[in-house]
Amino acid sequence: MTLALLVRRSLRQHLLSTVVTALSLAMAGGLLMSVWVVRKQARETFTGQTGAWDAVLGARGAKLQLVLNALFHLEASAGNVEFSDFEAIATNRAVALAVPIAVGDNYLGYRIVGTRTNLFTEAEASPGRRFVVGKGGRLFEDGYREAVVGSFVAARIGLKVGDTFKPYHGLSFNPKEQHEDEYLVTGILEPSNTPADRVIWIPLEGLQNMTGHAAATATDVSAVLVKLRSPIAGQQLDLLYNKQGNRLTFAWPLGAVLSQLFDKMGWFDKVLELVAYLVVLVAAGSVLASIYNSMSARRRDIAILRALGARRSTVFSAIVLEAAAIAGFGMVGALGFHIAFLSVAAGVIRSQTGVVLSVWSWDPILVAAPLGLVLLGALAGVVPALKAYRSPVAENLVPES
Amino acid sequence: MPVLEIEELKKAFVPPGGTAPVPVVDIGSFSLEAGEQVALSGSSGSGKTTLLHLVAGILAADSGRVRVAGSDMTSLGEAGRDRLRAESIGYIFQTFNLLQGYSCLENVLLGMSFGPGADVAHARSLLGRVGLADRLDYLPRQLSTGQQQRVAVARAVANRPRLVLADEPTGNLDPSNARQALELIRGICTENNAALLLVSHDPAVLASFQRVVSLSELNRAARKEVAP
Numbered sequence: 001m002t003l004a005l006l007v008r009r010s011l012r013q014h015l016l017s018t019v020v021t022a023l024s025l026a027m028a029g030g031l032l033m034s035v036w037v038v039r040k041q042a043r044e045t046f047t048g049q050t051g052a053w054d055a056v057l058g059a060r061g062a063k064l065q066l067v068l069n070a071l072f073h074l075e076a077s078a079g080n081v082e083f084s085d086f087e088a089i090a091t092n093r094a095v096a097l098a099v100p101i102a103v104g105d106n107y108l109g110y111r112i113v114g115t116r117t118n119l120f121t122e123a124e125a126s127p128g129r130r131f132v133v134g135k136g137g138r139l140f141e142d143g144y145r146e147a148v149v150g151s152f153v154a155a156r157i158g159l160k161v162g163d164t165f166k167p168y169h170g171l172s173f174n175p176k177e178q179h180e181d182e183y184l185v186t187g188i189l190e191p192s193n194t195p196a197d198r199v200i201w202i203p204l205e206g207l208q209n210m211t212g213h214a215a216a217t218a219t220d221v222s223a224v225l226v227k228l229r230s231p232i233a234g235q236q237l238d239l240l241y242n243k244q245g246n247r248l249t250f251a252w253p254l255g256a257v258l259s260q261l262f263d264k265m266g267w268f269d270k271v272l273e274l275v276a277y278l279v280v281l282v283a284a285g286s287v288l289a290s291i292y293n294s295m296s297a298r299r300r301d302i303a304i305l306r307a308l309g310a311r312r313s314t315v316f317s318a319i320v321l322e323a324a325a326i327a328g329f330g331m332v333g334a335l336g337f338h339i340a341f342l343s344v345a346a347g348v349i350r351s352q353t354g355v356v357l358s359v360w361s362w363d364p365i366l367v368a369a370p371l372g373l374v375l376l377g378a379l380a381g382v383v384p385a386l387k388a389y390r391s392p393v394a395e396n397l398v399p400e401s
Numbered sequence: 402m403p404v405l406e407i408e409e410l411k412k413a414f415v416p417p418g419g420t421a422p423v424p425v426v427d428i429g430s431f432s433l434e435a436g437e438q439v440a441l442s443g444s445s446g447s448g449k450t451t452l453l454h455l456v457a458g459i460l461a462a463d464s465g466r467v468r469v470a471g472s473d474m475t476s477l478g479e480a481g482r483d484r485l486r487a488e489s490i491g492y493i494f495q496t497f498n499l500l501q502g503y504s505c506l507e508n509v510l511l512g513m514s515f516g517p518g519a520d521v522a523h524a525r526s527l528l529g530r531v532g533l534a535d536r537l538d539y540l541p542r543q544l545s546t547g548q549q550q551r552v553a554v555a556r557a558v559a560n561r562p563r564l565v566l567a568d569e570p571t572g573n574l575d576p577s578n579a580r581q582a583l584e585l586i587r588g589i590c591t592e593n594n595a596a597l598l599l600v601s602h603d604p605a606v607l608a609s610f611q612r613v614v615s616l617s618e619l620n621r622a623a624r625k626e627v628a629p
């Protein structure tokens with residue numbers, strides 16, 4: 001009880017440094033937690049984002065690029081797949097479902113992807129969830145100049161059912177490269193929280209035959225999304241396309257391919273983590289410094305308390321507790337900063353990749369990091385506490401004049 | 402049994418820049434009975450404060466014995482001295498030494514927190530006794546110097562000590578406040594059955610005590626220094 005009074009008064013007497021130090025700890029803790037959560041969730045959601053697909057068939061090239069292009073609608077297509085190759089894999093007995101996609105156009109910077117309606121009717125958006133066209137809309141008809149718009153795109157550029165638009169050539173928006181073809185929006189997809197939300201879907205033939213596209217390659221597709229009948233089928237096709245063949249790349253299994261992405265980003269990950277730890281260390285140092293700097297002002301109070309019978313250990317504990325309390329206040333703020341940082345990161349990741357991180361989801365780090373930082377704060381308090389522990393009483397009772 | 406017994410107590414300091422310790426306190430024998438009130442006289446630098454620090458266990462003696470309420474202060478470790486001080490000694494300073502961040506009531510409560518434990522009712526009644534019943538929540542800087550010393554007096558007896566040490570308690574007060582403070586200290590010690598060891602070089606203060614001991618005679622270290 002006496003300790004609580006001593007800590008409370010001391011926090012109040014040094015209010016400014018208490019607040020500043022707690023704030024710096026709050027930011028450090030928030031950063032640490034959000035880096036952790038973004039990293040973990042990004043890995044989980046990216047690798048869980050492959051929907052109902054088991055593999056992607058594409059032109060010979062890097063598997064990661066193929067998967068990013070075909071499933072995440074990122075980066076450029078490495079090349080084309082002839083229609084006969086699509087037909088071959090589609091009719092392969094090991095394959096449950098094969099859906100072609102074609103890319104190469106955009107509307108106001110949002111990628112237009114050509115495909116067939118069975119992408120929406122036969123495949124799932126994510127395991128256990130189907131694509132749903134919003135009320136008042138319907139899927140496009142294969143062979144028609146119709147489009148179904150992903151929810152994110154629709155919200156961004158305000159497309160709605162009944163609107164028409166003319167696509168632009170290329171994957172990035174160039175106002176000079178507009179096609180003549182006019183497309184009718186027949187439906188808006190309900191948010192699926194997958195990359196499908198970030199693109200505009202049109203019939204495969206539409207993209208292949210867009211005015212101005214080369215007639216020679218008009219039947220080619222960019223990639224084929226593949227659902228297998230069994231895992232063994234993957235090995236067979238891997239052998240067929242990757243080992244025996246040399247024209248095409250069969251990206252399988254998708255989880256392993258995607259984990260390459262995180263291996264590639266590993267250094268970035270590490271740097272970010274290191275920065276977070278450094279910030280935490282600096283914040284812990286600021287706890288130490290702020291209390292240590294005020295030690296000369298506290299010396300007389302400590303001597304008086306000692307003259308009243310306070311033990312060295314009491315004085316020591318009061319200062320360690322004070323440091324822990326500053327860290328404790330900081331951690332309340334840290335949860336706020338965490339939510340703020342995570343919201344920003346989730347927004348950026350969503351607009352860049354379509355992958356949706358959940359800001360409010362529970363993670364053990366939300367307890368572990370605050371606890372750890374309170375401990376670290378207390379540890380930082382040990383240095384000034386030791387100084388207080390050692391400070392002589394008799395000399396400090398004499399008023400400084 | 403005496404409340405305070407001193408035997409062959411020695412303390413020397415190494416002066417700044419020097420190497421050889423210079424004796425500051427060297428007392429053969431001195432004692433104080435329960436409830437007794439004694440004034441120690443001595444000029445500035447004669448070792449008054451150092452002696453009180455030794456008695457209170459704030460300073461460790463070089464050799465000799467200090468027994469307070471039957472416990473040997475000099476044979477205890479630092480934590481033991483802290484406990485003995487918290488339970489048996491009250492200390493009044495020339496500069497009051499109130500804790501500036503704490504109210505009057507809290508200052509008095511802290512006077513007992515480390516010994517018998519905080520007792521709000523007792524703290525209130527003590528502040529009432531020193532005439533500050535309506536100043537409980539004031540901070541020290543919101544009080545006059547006379548009032549501050551009265552808070553310090555209440556704090557010194559808050560742990561119901563057997564021995565109260567007062568180090569020139571009137572030195573920072575004007576004559577009228579000084580007289581009041583002295584009466585208060587002596588009265589409150591009597592009421593609380595505490596012995597009082599007061600040091601001062603003020604003749605007006607010394608005159609009111611029946612037993613006055615001259616430190617220049619008692620303290621062999623001081624005698625040496627003062628000798629022509």
Ligand SMILES: Nc1ncnc2c1ncn2[C@@H]1O[C@H](COP(=O)(O)OP(=O)(O)O)[C@@H](O)[C@H]1O
Binds near residue numbers: 414417425444445
């Ligand atoms: N920590 C110390 N180091 C060295 N000398 C000291 C120390 N404390 C006190 N002294 C010396 O001891 C002597 C007695 O000091 P003090 O007890 O404060 O005297 P008084 O209270 O009687 O004026 C003085 O000469 C002082 O300089």
Ligand SMILES: [Mg+2]
Binds near residue numbers: 449450
């Ligand atoms: Mg003195």
